[in-house]
Amino acid sequence: MKLEVRDANFHYKMKKKSGPDLYAENVSFTLEPGEILSILGPNGAGKTTMLKCITGLLDWTEGETRIDDEPRNTIKKKDLWKRIGYVPQAQKMTFGYTILEMVIMGRAPYISTLQQPNQTDTEASLEALEAVGIKHLAHSTCDEVSGGELQLALIARTLVSEPELLILDEPESHLDIQKQIVILETIRRLATEKEISCIINTHYPNHAFYLADKVLLTGKDKGLVFGPVNEVMTESRMKHFFGIELKKIIFEEDDLLLETMVPKALGLNRELSNCKFNDFAEV
Numbered sequence: 001m002k003l004e005v006r007d008a009n010f011h012y013k014m015k016k017k018s019g020p021d022l023y024a025e026n027v028s029f030t031l032e033p034g035e036i037l038s039i040l041g042p043n044g045a046g047k048t049t050m051l052k053c054i055t056g057l058l059d060w061t062e063g064e065t066r067i068d069d070e071p072r073n074t075i076k077k078k079d080l081w082k083r084i085g086y087v088p089q090a091q092k093m094t095f096g097y098t099i100l101e102m103v104i105m106g107r108a109p110y111i112s113t114l115q116q117p118n119q120t121d122t123e124a125s126l127e128a129l130e131a132v133g134i135k136h137l138a139h140s141t142c143d144e145v146s147g148g149e150l151q152l153a154l155i156a157r158t159l160v161s162e163p164e165l166l167i168l169d170e171p172e173s174h175l176d177i178q179k180q181i182v183i184l185e186t187i188r189r190l191a192t193e194k195e196i197s198c199i200i201n202t203h204y205p206n207h208a209f210y211l212a213d214k215v216l217l218t219g220k221d222k223g224l225v226f227g228p229v230n231e232v233m234t235e236s237r238m239k240h241f242f243g244i245e246l247k248k249i250i251f252e253e254d255d256l257l258l259e260t261m262v263p264k265a266l267g268l269n270r271e272l273s274n275c276k277f278n279d280f281a282e283v
């Protein structure tokens with residue numbers, strides 16, 4: 001799916017303040033089929049608000065979203081949600097469905113009202129659970145798995161709806177490092193093999209390096225920058241948006257290129273840490 005946002009603005013009407021607060025200002029970008037966009041910005045910058053406006057859960061105050069060159073507002077909501085998969089920020093659920101039943105619900109666009117899910121729906125759901133590494137939890141109920149496992153199940157539920165655009169709001173926030181990598185690899189595979197476009201809100205700059213073709217950096221009063229990951233994620237921009245010094249490190253091993261950003265504030269004093277480094281050298 002090709003997604004365009006043109007000259008868009010959004011503000012909430014604030015109850016207690018005199019004027020409205022702007023949470024997405026002059027947003028313009030294009031995402032081609034199979035491209036991955038990471039949205040990065042400080043807490044409260046408006047990233048979730050932006051996702052809601054892009055998908056139509058909230059209406060832009062000005063500007064528009066276009067899908068495959070058509071204004072989003074002219075596409076029926078039911079047809080739109082067949083094409084877009086949205087995974088919100090993780091929330092604990094307390095209902096008694098099993099993980100498999102919950103994932104099968106993601107097949108709803110393909111099952112008519114009076115029809116029961118069939119073998120294909122069950123197999124697709126088990127496959128999605130396997131892709132995110134939790135097939136063994138298929139028969140556990142949603143309230144007896146951890147927050148991270150539930151998050152993986154919600155991602156699986158979105159995958160079985162076979163979306164053309166996958167939108168994930170901080171999908172890694174409750175996951176251990178191995179499961180974060182499973183999710184990032186799954187997203188990258190879907191984009192490459194099935195040309196699914198993805199938008200992912202994240203607080204991890206390193207995930208943007210690993211995953212994204214494009215980055216949108218946003219900070220309420222600091223403006224907005226959009227472009228290829230290496231052009232946008234510079235040390236000076238990160239300082240401007242996050243107010244901290246990050247050092248960009250590029251590391252090569254065999255044919256792999258690893259890029260990362262490390263907060264300078266976490267550097268250790270050379271003399272004080274000397275003994276740590278010596279210990280490390282002997283290991």
Ligand SMILES: Nc1ncnc2c1ncn2[C@@H]1O[C@H](COP(=O)(O)OP(=O)(O)OP(=O)(O)O)[C@@H](O)[C@H]1O
Nearest residue numbers: 012013014023041042043044045046047048049050
């Ligand atoms: N319904 C609402 N009415 C008024 N203000 C809201 C509403 N929802 C969110 N906000 C405010 O809008 C701002 C942006 O919120 P949003 O959730 O989009 O930020 P975010 O960048 O996703 O934050 P985080 O990284 O902490 O998840 C916040 O200051 C929030 O308090």
